[in-house]
Amino acid sequence: MTGPSEEPAWKQRAVERSIRTAKLRAEQRVQRFLDAAQAIITEKGSTDFTVQEVVDRSKQSLRSFYLQFDGKHELLLALFEDALGRSADQIRAAAAGEDDPMDQLRVAVELLFESSRPDPVAQRPLFTDFAPQLLLTHPAEVKVAHASMLALFTELMEKVAASGRLRSDFNARRAAAMTMQTVMFIAQSSGDADATARPITADEVWTFCSHGFATK
Amino acid sequence: MTGPSEEPAWKQRAVERSIRTAKLRAEQRVQRFLDAAQAIITEKGSTDFTVQEVVDRSKQSLRSFYLQFDGKHELLLALFEDALGRSADQIRAAAAGEDDPMDQLRVAVELLFESSRPDPVAQRPLFTDFAPQLLLTHPAEVKVAHASMLALFTELMEKVAASGRLRSDFNARRAAAMTMQTVMFIAQSSGDADATARPITADEVWTFCSHGFATK
DNA sequence: GCAACATGAGAATATCATTCTCTATACGAG
DNA sequence: CTCGTATAGAGAATGATATTCTCATGTTGC
Numbered sequence: 177m178t179g180p181s182e183e184p185a186w187k188q189r190a191v192e193r194s195i196r197t198a199k200l201r202a203e204q205r206v207q208r209f210l211d212a213a214q215a216i217i218t219e220k221g222s223t224d225f226t227v228q229e230v231v232d233r234s235k236q237s238l239r240s241f242y243l244q245f246d247g248k249h250e251l252l253l254a255l256f257e258d259a260l261g262r263s264a265d266q267i268r269a270a271a272a273g274e275d276d277p278m279d280q281l282r283v284a285v286e287l288l289f290e291s292s293r294p295d296p297v298a299q300r301p302l303f304t305d306f307a308p309q310l311l312l313t314h315p316a317e318v319k320v321a322h323a324s325m326l327a328l329f330t331e332l333m334e335k336v337a338a339s340g341r342l343r344s345d346f347n348a349r350r351a352a353a354m355t356m357q358t359v360m361f362i363a364q365s366s367g368d369a370d371a372t373a374r375p376i377t378a379d380e381v382w383t384f385c386s387h388g389f390a391t392k
Numbered sequence: 393m394t395g396p397s398e399e400p401a402w403k404q405r406a407v408e409r410s411i412r413t414a415k416l417r418a419e420q421r422v423q424r425f426l427d428a429a430q431a432i433i434t435e436k437g438s439t440d441f442t443v444q445e446v447v448d449r450s451k452q453s454l455r456s457f458y459l460q461f462d463g464k465h466e467l468l469l470a471l472f473e474d475a476l477g478r479s480a481d482q483i484r485a486a487a488a489g490e491d492d493p494m495d496q497l498r499v500a501v502e503l504l505f506e507s508s509r510p511d512p513v514a515q516r517p518l519f520t521d522f523a524p525q526l527l528l529t530h531p532a533e534v535k536v537a538h539a540s541m542l543a544l545f546t547e548l549m550e551k552v553a554a555s556g557r558l559r560s561d562f563n564a565r566r567a568a569a570m571t572m573q574t575v576m577f578i579a580q581s582s583g584d585a586d587a588t589a590r591p592i593t594a595d596e597v598w599t600f601c602s603h604g605f606a607t608k
Numbered sequence: 609g610c611a612a613c614a615t616g617a618g619a620a621t622a623t624c625a626t627t628c629t630c631t632a633t634a635c636g637a638g
Numbered sequence: 639c640t641c642g643t644a645t646a647g648a649g650a651a652t653g654a655t656a657t658t659c660t661c662a663t664g665t666t667g668c
Contacts, residue, residue, distance in 0.1 A: 201614090226654085227655075237618080238618075239615070309525070342605060346596075353592065354605070358577070358600075361574070373565075384562075384574075385605060388559075389549070389567040455627090455645095455648085456646060459645090612665100613665085614663100615662100616663075618660095626652080627652070628652090632645100633647090637643105638639100
């Protein structure tokens with residue numbers, strides 16, 4: 177028996193239903209924005225689009241946009257997180273093709289390196305492009321976006337540890353974090369080197385991360 | 393004997409003198425802008441200032457600003473390069489206090505790490521702060537700005553190589569570049585970690601760079 | 609069909625960087 | 639000392655965007 181001070185069950189249910197469909201539509205709208213942004217990015221090969229473009233392309237309104245997102249940065253974050261997550265899945269799948277944990281990690285490093293360099297002919301979203309901006313303005317959220325990739329690297333690193341080949345003074349997660357960051361950032365800046373020096377390769381980065389620069 | 397078609401010597405000299413003083417004043421004005429910007433940055437502990445603020449603070453005019461700089465980015469670059477150069481000098485001096493090349497490099501890594509983390513109480517300019525922006529818009533110039541620091545690390549790495557402790561499959565310069573980038577970027581993002589995980593330390597980065605994560 | 613709520617169109621605002629115009633001034637030449 | 643020219647200052651105008659706001663128009667559950 178519901179006392180008079182509580183909402184009647186039917187009303188709760190009604191609200192519930194209402195909420196559900198509303199949420200559904202909202203999700204669809206968010207997705208439309210995301211798709212539009214993605215399309216624009218791959219189309220013009222650059223990550224600097226205007227909110228207006230996204231709105232027009234998705235055939236929605238500015239108002240809607242700002243109802244769904246707290247601002248442009250949230251859209252970027254969403255794209256970034258998405259791309260990174262997708263990439264993590266691909267990499268995980270590819271790594272699974274190897275037997276030795278160390279090889280799995282090597283494959284992961286190489287693939288991450290490739291997908292992190294600026295504009296490998298604009299196929300996979302150049303997600304490192306907007307990361308720098310965001311790193312400045314919303315570092316915490318960027319960390320969240322990195323989460324899926326970090327999870328992958330941590331998994332792989334843990335297997336390496338389990339096979340007894342991780343330095344005893346490193347914890348898998350921390351080693352994974354350092355490796356991931358190193359790979360992503362070196363890839364990023366190795367891109368547009370002047371032709372004078374050939375850019376750093378995935379191989380070099382792998383050697384560096386796994387064995388460092390010092391002998392012994 | 394100057395023919396009639398050539399400028400008389402006195403005129404050349406006059407122009408020369410004129411140019412010299414003009415250049416001098418110009419340099420002073422540039423410096424005033426730089427100082428003003430620096431002051432604002434340390435004052436508000438953030439690198440996002442407006443051109444107008446810099447102009448007001450330096451008691452000059454917008455017009456002057458754009459006569460001296462091609463745009464805001466040049467000001468940032470100048471500050472960045474300056475800060476990095478200064479830092480390189482300090483680090484070089486500190487490293488000189490060690491005998492073993494490997495120790496010199498270790499000291500350099502530790503210091504670079506410290507000065508690259510976001511806001512260590514905003515004393516030395518947080519120069520990694522605006523690097524990300526610039527990396528996006530003017531990657532080539534950023535590379536130039538890195539030059540002095542890279543030169544330092546290359547020197548140190550060469551001494552390590554000379555003492556026979558650099559992996560034979562690395563060239564000093566490339567190892568130096570990877571190390572520097574790793575240190576700077578890891579420091580940058582190790583900053584505002586959620587209290588959940590304690591941030592990565594200079595020590596860990598040094599171990600990582602010098603020996604990698606793998607045993608043997 | 610109605611009331612409450614959601615959405616679209618797009619005008620209004622706000623913030624900056626960058627340019628432009630007009631005026632004042634300093635400096636060397638005579 | 640006085641003039642002319644190059645230089646500098648004040649600050650308004652412009653332009654690009656993000657963000658917010660208003661109003662009109664659906665939509666949905668009942």
